[in-house]
Amino acid sequence: MELVIDTLSKDIRYVEFPVGINKTYLDNVCYELDRETDTLTICSEGNFYSSLKKRAPDLINRFGLRKINILKKLSLFLSVVLFIPLILKIVSGDPASLLPLVSISxxxxxxxxxxxxxEIENYCNIFRCKNCGRDFAYEEIKRPFVKIVSTYNKYEKTITSYLKCRYCxxxxxRTEIARQNSKSRSKKTDKNRKTCKGCGKDYSLVEYRYPDAHLEYHNIFRTIRHYKxxxxxxVEVRIKDDHIAINRV
Incomplete structure (x- = not known):
């Protein structure tokens, strides 16, 4: 069996904050901007765990949680090992070759x-009832609430899930908080200027922060770009989601 990764589609959203407007809604998602600190807050309803509802129990029952954990750690280790040749190429200054591309893939x-x-391992832990202890006992009674906060120093994602045991x-x-160091620090604004949609002046819209790029889910890689x-x-925020799929060949 061979695993092949495909980038299926790119979803791009343009979130606009005209002068005097600090909060806006787009496709049932709330975007709020703190202009003093340049903090972007995104609030929305998350997705049900429906995609894992059948797969997670099947994989856990077939391999067991311990083997799933070992395979996860092995995959992460191989990911790091395969990335090393690219770092060595950059450090050594060798000419471009096919090796870095294969390593990256x-x-x-x-x-x-x-x-x-x-996510499979996490699903098992989340849906084990805290009261009766049965596996895969909890069911979601409404969609989770997702809050993302992006600043110069951190990228924080909070997911609040609402669960009920079907047995007892x-x-x-459940509240899950994931924090990462933000890559979206300040940047020079003298290049790649664009026309402002607010005042219409040419070369006035600048990307004043480096893009914030994170793996939102196992199959969605999100890039957030900030313009002023x-x-x-x-202010304009551009959000691009690259949807990735793993196919078995």
């Missing part, structure tokens, strides 16, 4: 696989 494949197995009716509200007009204060 292999590293990405194992990283996505490790993320997927981590125990209700459980140097004349009128218009």
């Amino acid at each position: 292999g590293s990405l494949m194992f990283f996505v696989l490790a993320s997927y197995l981590s 009716n125990d209700e459980y509200i 007009c140097v004349h009128c204060g218009y």
